[in-house]
Amino acid sequence: MADNDAAVVATIIGGDRDAYRVLMDRYARGVFRLAYRMTGNEEDAEEVVQETFLRAYKQLPRWESRSSFSTWLYRIAANYSIDVARQKSKRSETSLTQYNDDGAVVDISQYMKSNEPGPERLLDSSRMQECVTTTLNELSSQERTAFVLRHFEDQSIEEIGTALGLSANATKQSIFRAVKKLRRALEPLVSPVKVTS
């Protein structure tokens, strides 16, 4: 695939703009998934996809085949997602209060504070998803990007550090902080119920 991408890039640089459609068909969904995990909503994720492909197009000759095309593209997407997330956080303060599908208010702080998991909560996967989403939303953009790239995109700490302009140690610390926050929020929900006789 990497060689194939290089050939397509060469065609585009040679003047065939429509060949870019091949790369979009190949990677737009992957970029969307990454962007969704970074931004938390579909509208922003689509904006990230469009902007990522535009930025990548302008920089195509700089790709240089040093990394796989997808890794390079995801790096652009992650950086732009950070910009989008920052703009959003300026506009609105994050709240622990979320709305479920029925429009009802769900205050997930009750789960985060409690250390006593009840079986009804263990079974409630939609609430679990809400809790994951909310906790991810509460991470700093650096923690979130580092975590998403490591956890979902399987990028190495070194690659993530390069993408974010961080040292390996700073990258690790961002991932550690993200994981610890997720544990604090989720463990009460996922711990097995201890049956006492």
Add this chain to the structure above:
Amino acid sequence: MNHLEQDDIILFYYGEAPEGLELHLKDCEKCMSEWTALQRTLNTVNGCPTPEPSADFEQRMWTSVRPQLCQSAPAPRPMWHLMAVAASVLLMVAAAFVLGRSARVPTPPSTSASLSQMRQQLLTLAVGDHLSRSEAVLTELLNTPDAPSTNIAQEQARAEELISANRIFRQTANHAGDVGTETILEDLEQVLLEIAHSPTILRSAEWKDLRKGIEDRGILFKVRVVESQMKEREAAPPESL
């Protein structure tokens, strides 16, 4: 017994922990329990789906992006390094050419032969140096120990630089009619391209494939042979004219 730090267990989950940690986990109930809890939590995160875009998603994205491509051409790649390499080689060839032309007016056969010899020596010197640098990259790469993931970013950057120079040397060898040098440079270019186009972070299997590809071509051996032949040529006294 010293227990593992949570950070180490997180690194272990992502396959980036130092060696020996697994052995400790097997023997330590407390750390194993910590590991199991972490695994359970992070696996839960995996279970949270992302929405799947509609079937026409790619078409919509393309429709939105396509008109803007016309307004923004790809920015040209910085060429300074390639230019520097090209300039040095062109200077070398031009020097030999100019000397050749000026010597052609009253051309004694011995002068013409010595200029041809000079061109060959210049090429030998430049290619010899190029092969040494290529050999260093290949040796480093082939000596990299097997690991779950191998980062070859540095080797790729050096391979990229060598590819640019290699193309120019190959063309120069072709013009000079030096078939042997041209052939080895062709083989070398294929290997350098393979390195440059590989993923930067290679998983164990990918790394083995790349290494096998390089070893199967026997390129390192060929480079060493040609390099030593060139050194002999450099060291040899000039032929009597």
